[in-house]
Amino acid sequence: MNKRHLHHVYRRLEPISPWFFLALTVVFLVISIGALRQNNIRMLELREAVYTADKQNKDVEGALRELREYIYAHMNTDLSANSNGIYPPIQLKYRYERLVAAEKRRVSKANDAIYTKAQAYCERRFPTGRAANGRIPCIQQYVSENGEKEQTIPDALYKFDFVSPRWSPDLAGWSVVAAALCFILFLIRWASNWWMKSQL
Template structure:
Protein backbone atom coordinates (compact mmCIF):
# COMPACT_ATOMS: atom_id res chain seq x y z
CA UNK A 1 0.00 0.00 0.00
CA UNK A 2 2.88 2.38 0.69
CA UNK A 3 4.19 1.96 -2.86
CA UNK A 4 0.78 2.84 -4.28
CA UNK A 5 0.71 5.97 -2.10
CA UNK A 6 4.23 6.90 -3.26
CA UNK A 7 3.22 6.44 -6.89
CA UNK A 8 0.12 8.58 -6.37
CA UNK A 9 2.17 11.36 -4.77
CA UNK A 10 4.77 11.28 -7.55
CA UNK A 11 2.12 11.27 -10.26
CA UNK A 12 0.25 14.19 -8.74
CA UNK A 13 3.44 16.27 -8.43
CA UNK A 14 4.93 15.77 -11.91
CA UNK A 15 3.72 16.60 -15.39
CA UNK A 16 3.41 13.78 -17.92
CA UNK A 17 3.47 11.17 -15.18
CA UNK A 18 0.09 9.59 -15.89
CA UNK A 19 0.15 5.99 -14.82
CA UNK A 20 -2.75 4.68 -16.80
CA UNK A 21 -4.80 1.94 -15.20
CA UNK A 22 -3.00 -0.18 -12.63
CA UNK A 23 -4.48 -3.53 -11.73
CA UNK A 24 -3.17 -5.33 -8.67
CA UNK A 25 -4.03 -8.71 -10.15
CA UNK A 26 -1.65 -10.80 -8.07
CA UNK A 27 -2.73 -9.12 -4.84
CA UNK A 28 -6.35 -9.79 -5.73
CA UNK A 29 -5.51 -13.41 -6.55
CA UNK A 30 -3.83 -13.85 -3.16
CA UNK A 31 -6.74 -12.27 -1.31
CA UNK A 32 -9.34 -14.25 -3.27
CA UNK A 33 -7.44 -17.46 -2.66
CA UNK A 34 -7.29 -16.67 1.06
CA UNK A 35 -11.05 -16.00 1.10
CA UNK A 36 -11.72 -19.24 -0.74
CA UNK A 37 -9.44 -21.19 1.59
CA UNK A 38 -11.12 -19.59 4.60
CA UNK A 39 -14.53 -20.66 3.34
CA UNK A 40 -13.23 -24.15 2.66
CA UNK A 41 -11.82 -24.47 6.16
CA UNK A 42 -15.09 -23.46 7.82
CA UNK A 43 -17.27 -25.96 6.00
CA UNK A 44 -18.34 -29.31 7.34
CA UNK A 45 -16.99 -32.67 6.20
CA UNK A 46 -19.44 -32.94 3.29
CA UNK A 47 -18.46 -29.46 2.19
CA UNK A 48 -14.79 -30.40 2.31
CA UNK A 49 -15.50 -33.37 0.09
CA UNK A 50 -17.38 -31.15 -2.35
CA UNK A 51 -14.55 -28.62 -2.32
CA UNK A 52 -12.05 -31.38 -3.01
CA UNK A 53 -14.20 -32.58 -5.93
CA UNK A 54 -14.47 -29.05 -7.33
CA UNK A 55 -10.73 -28.58 -6.89
CA UNK A 56 -10.05 -31.87 -8.68
CA UNK A 57 -12.24 -30.79 -11.61
CA UNK A 58 -10.83 -27.27 -11.92
CA UNK A 59 -7.11 -27.79 -11.31
CA UNK A 60 -6.47 -29.67 -14.59
CA UNK A 61 -8.27 -26.95 -16.57
CA UNK A 62 -6.17 -24.07 -15.21
CA UNK A 63 -2.39 -24.17 -15.01
CA UNK A 64 -2.12 -21.45 -12.39
CA UNK A 65 -4.36 -19.99 -9.75
CA UNK A 66 -6.54 -17.26 -11.31
CA UNK A 67 -9.95 -15.64 -11.22
CA UNK A 68 -11.15 -18.18 -13.77
CA UNK A 69 -10.12 -20.94 -11.39
CA UNK A 70 -12.21 -19.36 -8.62
CA UNK A 71 -15.19 -19.09 -10.96
CA UNK A 72 -14.76 -22.72 -11.95
CA UNK A 73 -14.72 -23.78 -8.29
CA UNK A 74 -17.87 -21.74 -7.63
CA UNK A 75 -19.61 -23.32 -10.60
CA UNK A 76 -18.65 -26.80 -9.49
CA UNK A 77 -19.75 -26.08 -5.94
CA UNK A 78 -23.03 -24.74 -7.28
CA UNK A 79 -23.60 -28.04 -9.08
CA UNK A 80 -23.24 -29.95 -5.83
CA UNK A 81 -26.31 -29.31 -3.69
CA UNK A 82 -24.63 -30.26 -0.42
CA UNK A 83 -22.24 -27.29 -0.56
CA UNK A 84 -24.69 -24.41 -0.76
CA UNK A 85 -23.71 -23.32 2.74
CA UNK A 86 -20.02 -23.16 1.90
CA UNK A 87 -20.78 -21.32 -1.33
CA UNK A 88 -22.60 -18.63 0.62
CA UNK A 89 -19.84 -18.19 3.20
CA UNK A 90 -17.11 -17.47 0.65
CA UNK A 91 -17.01 -13.72 0.21
CA UNK A 92 -14.68 -12.57 -2.54
CA UNK A 93 -12.92 -9.20 -2.29
CA UNK A 94 -14.28 -6.25 -4.24
CA UNK A 95 -12.33 -5.84 -7.50
CA UNK A 96 -12.62 -2.04 -7.44
CA UNK A 97 -10.27 -2.00 -4.45
CA UNK A 98 -7.52 -3.42 -6.66
CA UNK A 99 -7.80 -0.92 -9.53
CA UNK A 100 -5.96 2.42 -9.52
CA UNK A 101 -5.60 5.20 -12.06
CA UNK A 102 -3.52 8.26 -11.22
CA UNK A 103 -3.44 11.34 -13.41
CA UNK A 104 -0.78 14.01 -13.58
CA UNK A 105 -1.49 17.74 -13.30
CA UNK A 106 -1.59 19.90 -16.40
CA UNK A 107 1.23 22.08 -15.05
CA UNK A 108 3.61 21.64 -12.14
CA UNK A 109 6.33 23.95 -10.80
CA UNK A 110 9.24 21.70 -11.71
CA UNK A 111 11.82 21.91 -14.50
CA UNK A 112 9.41 20.68 -17.16
CA UNK A 113 6.68 23.08 -16.05
CA UNK A 114 8.93 26.14 -16.06
CA UNK A 115 10.36 25.13 -19.43
CA UNK A 116 6.88 24.90 -20.93
CA UNK A 117 5.95 28.26 -19.43
CA UNK A 118 9.11 29.89 -20.82
CA UNK A 119 8.48 28.32 -24.22
CA UNK A 120 4.94 29.71 -24.20
CA UNK A 121 6.24 33.20 -23.42
CA UNK A 122 8.84 33.04 -26.20
CA UNK A 123 6.30 31.75 -28.74
CA UNK A 124 3.87 34.50 -27.71
CA UNK A 125 6.59 37.14 -28.18
CA UNK A 126 7.48 35.77 -31.62
CA UNK A 127 3.84 35.66 -32.72
CA UNK A 128 3.28 39.17 -31.35
CA UNK A 129 6.25 40.47 -33.30
CA UNK A 130 5.06 38.78 -36.51
CA UNK A 131 1.56 40.23 -36.11
CA UNK A 132 3.07 43.64 -35.34
CA UNK A 133 5.24 43.50 -38.48
CA UNK A 134 2.24 42.58 -40.64
CA UNK A 135 0.19 45.45 -39.21
CA UNK A 136 3.12 47.85 -39.69
CA UNK A 137 3.54 46.84 -43.35
CA UNK A 138 -0.16 47.31 -43.98
CA UNK A 139 -0.03 50.75 -42.37
CA UNK A 140 3.04 51.72 -44.42
CA UNK A 141 1.41 50.61 -47.68
CA UNK A 142 -1.67 52.64 -46.86
CA UNK A 143 0.54 55.64 -46.01
CA UNK A 144 2.56 55.37 -49.27
CA UNK A 145 -0.60 55.05 -51.37
CA UNK A 146 -2.05 58.13 -49.71
CA UNK A 147 1.19 60.08 -50.32
CA UNK A 148 1.24 59.39 -54.07
Protein backbone atom coordinates (compact mmCIF):
# COMPACT_ATOMS: atom_id res chain seq x y z
CA MET A 1 0.00 0.00 0.00
CA ASN A 2 1.52 3.34 -0.99
CA LYS A 3 1.82 6.19 1.49
CA ARG A 4 -0.51 8.48 -0.41
CA HIS A 5 -3.37 5.97 -0.35
CA LEU A 6 -2.63 5.14 3.28
CA HIS A 7 -2.70 8.85 4.15
CA HIS A 8 -6.09 9.15 2.41
CA VAL A 9 -7.51 6.20 4.40
CA TYR A 10 -6.06 7.64 7.62
CA ARG A 11 -7.74 11.01 6.97
CA ARG A 12 -11.11 9.25 6.36
CA LEU A 13 -10.86 7.25 9.59
CA GLU A 14 -9.43 10.07 11.71
CA PRO A 15 -12.84 11.59 12.68
CA ILE A 16 -13.87 8.22 14.15
CA SER A 17 -11.98 8.16 17.42
CA PRO A 18 -11.22 4.80 19.02
CA TRP A 19 -12.33 6.36 22.32
CA PHE A 20 -15.83 6.75 20.89
CA PHE A 21 -16.09 2.95 20.67
CA LEU A 22 -14.68 2.58 24.18
CA ALA A 23 -17.28 5.05 25.49
CA LEU A 24 -20.02 3.08 23.72
CA THR A 25 -18.66 -0.10 25.29
CA VAL A 26 -18.97 1.44 28.75
CA VAL A 27 -22.51 2.69 28.02
CA PHE A 28 -23.65 -0.73 26.81
CA LEU A 29 -21.97 -2.42 29.79
CA VAL A 30 -23.87 -0.15 32.18
CA ILE A 31 -27.12 -0.94 30.35
CA SER A 32 -26.40 -4.67 30.44
CA ILE A 33 -25.57 -4.60 34.17
CA GLY A 34 -28.85 -2.81 34.88
CA ALA A 35 -30.82 -5.20 32.69
CA LEU A 36 -29.14 -8.27 34.23
CA ARG A 37 -29.95 -6.96 37.69
CA GLN A 38 -33.55 -6.33 36.66
CA ASN A 39 -33.81 -9.89 35.29
CA ASN A 40 -32.61 -11.26 38.61
CA ILE A 41 -34.96 -9.06 40.66
CA ARG A 42 -37.94 -10.17 38.57
CA MET A 43 -36.93 -13.83 39.02
CA LEU A 44 -36.80 -13.31 42.80
CA GLU A 45 -40.29 -11.76 42.72
CA LEU A 46 -41.65 -14.71 40.75
CA ARG A 47 -39.95 -17.19 43.09
CA GLU A 48 -41.52 -15.43 46.06
CA ALA A 49 -44.91 -15.67 44.30
CA VAL A 50 -44.41 -19.45 44.07
CA TYR A 51 -43.60 -19.66 47.79
CA THR A 52 -46.63 -17.52 48.65
CA ALA A 53 -48.94 -19.61 46.45
CA ASP A 54 -47.58 -22.76 48.09
CA LYS A 55 -48.06 -21.40 51.60
CA GLN A 56 -51.60 -20.15 50.90
CA ASN A 57 -52.59 -23.26 48.90
CA LYS A 58 -53.32 -21.21 45.77
CA ASP A 59 -52.43 -21.79 42.08
CA VAL A 60 -48.88 -23.13 42.49
CA GLU A 61 -48.80 -24.61 38.98
CA GLY A 62 -49.51 -21.22 37.40
CA ALA A 63 -46.87 -19.48 39.50
CA LEU A 64 -44.34 -22.24 38.74
CA ARG A 65 -45.10 -22.07 35.02
CA GLU A 66 -44.62 -18.29 34.98
CA LEU A 67 -41.32 -18.61 36.88
CA ARG A 68 -40.05 -21.41 34.62
CA GLU A 69 -40.91 -19.52 31.42
CA TYR A 70 -39.23 -16.37 32.72
CA ILE A 71 -36.06 -18.21 33.75
CA TYR A 72 -35.81 -20.07 30.44
CA ALA A 73 -36.19 -16.78 28.50
CA HIS A 74 -33.81 -14.51 30.45
CA MET A 75 -30.17 -14.64 31.40
CA ASN A 76 -28.93 -14.11 34.99
CA THR A 77 -32.03 -15.77 36.45
CA ASP A 78 -30.44 -19.11 37.26
CA LEU A 79 -32.07 -21.07 40.06
CA SER A 80 -30.07 -24.22 39.59
CA ALA A 81 -28.48 -25.74 42.64
CA ASN A 82 -24.87 -24.83 43.09
CA SER A 83 -22.37 -25.30 45.88
CA ASN A 84 -23.44 -22.06 47.58
CA GLY A 85 -27.18 -22.60 47.62
CA ILE A 86 -29.86 -24.86 48.99
CA TYR A 87 -30.61 -27.93 46.93
CA PRO A 88 -33.03 -27.82 45.26
CA PRO A 89 -33.70 -24.10 45.16
CA ILE A 90 -37.52 -24.41 44.94
CA GLN A 91 -39.23 -26.77 47.34
CA LEU A 92 -43.00 -26.81 47.71
CA LYS A 93 -42.74 -27.55 51.41
CA TYR A 94 -46.32 -26.68 52.38
CA ARG A 95 -47.91 -28.64 49.56
CA TYR A 96 -45.82 -31.67 50.43
CA GLU A 97 -46.72 -31.37 54.13
CA ARG A 98 -50.44 -31.08 53.24
CA LEU A 99 -50.24 -34.24 51.13
CA VAL A 100 -48.43 -36.16 53.87
CA ALA A 101 -51.04 -35.03 56.43
CA ALA A 102 -53.88 -36.02 54.06
CA GLU A 103 -52.30 -39.46 53.60
CA LYS A 104 -52.03 -39.88 57.39
CA ARG A 105 -55.71 -38.93 57.80
CA ARG A 106 -56.73 -41.35 55.04
CA VAL A 107 -54.80 -44.21 56.63
CA SER A 108 -56.09 -43.38 60.11
CA LYS A 109 -59.70 -43.30 58.89
CA ALA A 110 -59.27 -46.56 56.98
CA ASN A 111 -57.61 -48.23 59.97
CA ASP A 112 -60.43 -47.09 62.27
CA ALA A 113 -62.86 -48.95 60.02
CA ILE A 114 -60.52 -51.98 59.95
CA TYR A 115 -60.34 -51.94 63.76
CA THR A 116 -64.15 -52.01 63.99
CA LYS A 117 -64.25 -54.95 61.57
CA ALA A 118 -61.51 -56.69 63.56
CA GLN A 119 -63.50 -56.35 66.78
CA ALA A 120 -66.62 -57.81 65.19
CA TYR A 121 -64.64 -60.65 63.59
CA CYS A 122 -62.78 -61.55 66.80
CA GLU A 123 -65.93 -61.31 68.97
CA ARG A 124 -67.52 -63.95 66.73
CA ARG A 125 -64.41 -66.06 66.86
CA PHE A 126 -63.80 -65.68 70.57
CA PRO A 127 -67.11 -65.26 72.41
CA THR A 128 -67.20 -64.14 76.04
CA GLY A 129 -65.78 -66.36 78.69
CA ARG A 130 -62.43 -68.09 78.88
CA ALA A 131 -62.03 -68.04 75.08
CA ALA A 132 -62.21 -64.22 75.14
CA ASN A 133 -58.54 -64.12 76.17
CA GLY A 134 -57.56 -64.65 72.51
CA ARG A 135 -59.49 -61.58 71.37
CA ILE A 136 -56.72 -58.98 71.75
CA PRO A 137 -54.08 -60.96 69.79
CA CYS A 138 -56.77 -61.74 67.20
CA ILE A 139 -57.58 -58.02 66.79
CA GLN A 140 -53.89 -57.11 66.55
CA GLN A 141 -53.27 -59.79 63.92
CA TYR A 142 -56.37 -58.79 61.91
CA VAL A 143 -55.36 -55.11 61.92
CA SER A 144 -51.75 -55.91 60.97
CA GLU A 145 -52.85 -58.17 58.08
CA ASN A 146 -55.68 -56.01 56.74
CA GLY A 147 -54.71 -52.52 57.91
CA GLU A 148 -53.81 -49.71 55.55
CA LYS A 149 -50.19 -48.63 55.35
CA GLU A 150 -49.10 -45.09 54.54
CA GLN A 151 -48.02 -44.63 50.95
CA THR A 152 -44.77 -42.71 50.77
CA ILE A 153 -45.16 -39.53 48.78
CA PRO A 154 -42.04 -38.93 46.67
CA ASP A 155 -40.69 -35.53 47.64
CA ALA A 156 -38.84 -35.19 44.33
CA LEU A 157 -42.17 -34.27 42.71
CA TYR A 158 -42.24 -31.11 44.84
CA LYS A 159 -38.69 -29.91 44.25
CA PHE A 160 -37.68 -27.84 41.22
CA ASP A 161 -34.43 -26.65 39.70
CA PHE A 162 -34.47 -24.28 36.68
CA VAL A 163 -31.44 -23.19 34.64
CA SER A 164 -31.31 -19.94 32.69
CA PRO A 165 -29.62 -19.65 29.28
CA ARG A 166 -26.12 -18.22 28.98
CA TRP A 167 -27.46 -15.66 26.51
CA SER A 168 -31.00 -14.52 25.80
CA PRO A 169 -32.45 -12.14 23.21
CA ASP A 170 -33.61 -9.53 25.73
CA LEU A 171 -32.25 -6.11 26.70
CA ALA A 172 -29.50 -7.67 28.81
CA GLY A 173 -28.42 -10.07 26.05
CA TRP A 174 -28.39 -7.54 23.24
CA SER A 175 -26.57 -4.93 25.34
CA VAL A 176 -23.86 -7.51 26.15
CA VAL A 177 -23.51 -8.21 22.42
CA ALA A 178 -23.38 -4.48 21.63
CA ALA A 179 -20.75 -3.91 24.34
CA ALA A 180 -18.62 -6.77 22.97
CA LEU A 181 -18.91 -5.48 19.39
CA CYS A 182 -18.04 -1.92 20.44
CA PHE A 183 -15.01 -3.18 22.36
CA ILE A 184 -13.86 -5.18 19.32
CA LEU A 185 -14.32 -2.08 17.14
CA PHE A 186 -12.32 -0.07 19.70
CA LEU A 187 -9.46 -2.60 19.51
CA ILE A 188 -9.56 -2.68 15.70
CA ARG A 189 -9.70 1.12 15.42
CA TRP A 190 -6.96 1.62 18.01
CA ALA A 191 -4.69 -1.00 16.36
CA SER A 192 -5.31 0.39 12.86
CA ASN A 193 -4.64 3.93 14.11
CA TRP A 194 -1.35 2.83 15.68
CA TRP A 195 -0.33 0.86 12.57
CA MET A 196 -1.16 3.71 10.15
CA LYS A 197 0.77 6.24 12.24
CA SER A 198 3.79 3.94 12.24
CA GLN A 199 3.59 3.57 8.43
CA LEU A 200 3.27 7.28 7.66
